[in-house]
Amino acid sequence: MKNSRAVRNRFVFAAVFAAMIAVSNFFQIPTPIGVPIVLKNLFVVLSGTVLGSFYGGIAVLILITAGLIGIPVFVIPGGIGVFNTPLGGYIIGYLAASLCAGLVCGLPKISEKKIRPVPLIRLFIASFLGFALILACGSLYMMLLKSMTIKAAFLAGTTPFIIGDLIKLALSIPLAFTLRPIAARYINGEG
Numbered sequence: 001m002k003n004s005r006a007v008r009n010r011f012v013f014a015a016v017f018a019a020m021i022a023v024s025n026f027f028q029i030p031t032p033i034g035v036p037i038v039l040k041n042l043f044v045v046l047s048g049t050v051l052g053s054f055y056g057g058i059a060v061l062i063l064i065t066a067g068l069i070g071i072p073v074f075v076i077p078g079g080i081g082v083f084n085t086p087l088g089g090y091i092i093g094y095l096a097a098s099l100c101a102g103l104v105c106g107l108p109k110i111s112e113k114k115i116r117p118v119p120l121i122r123l124f125i126a127s128f129l130g131f132a133l134i135l136a137c138g139s140l141y142m143m144l145l146k147s148m149t150i151k152a153a154f155l156a157g158t159t160p161f162i163i164g165d166l167i168k169l170a171l172s173i174p175l176a177f178t179l180r181p182i183a184a185r186y187i188n189g190e191g
Helices: 002-024 040-051 053-068 080-084 087-105 117-146 150-157 159-187
Strands: none
Touching (some): 002 159, 040 053, 040 087, 087 117, 117 150, 117 159
16 A cells, blocks of 8 residues: 555656646746746756656656647647757757666665765766756757758857856755755555
8 A cells, every 4th residue: 555655646746747847837037148047948958856766757748748748838838849949859868867866766765865976976967967967958959950060050050058057956955955855755555
């Protein structure tokens, strides 16, 4: 009984994270360089660091599926056509980021409440890799889609986002550190 409740809660948390990722798309912070800071990739990375690889990946798959059937969860109109734009690479990166961050962190544990160096380093590595994967997938996809050189694609697909992603990286670590033990109470059946 307790195990089935934990499995149900994992899917509920995945759905909640999918909703947070979708809603975060509508909150943009303008910048002087013209590229707004969006919170979407912050929640993508958090889905992996908080829920682990499988359920973080499920959250992103729910988001991608919603977008592919036309629900407005992407910054441009959804549907399969989104993969004919550079955004398609970033969407692929969302899944890669959540899976990778979750693999590095694993499922959360209540014992992670105490501040210890190893869990914090693990969260930093997971979050850094998550943000880097989103940018790398987006840039590589742009290179293939637009027949650009790798240098031009990385300049266009990475450089405008670095400052915002560093800010989100700094936010993601304490957020994940705080949320992991809370999530562990519900998705692992602990506590």
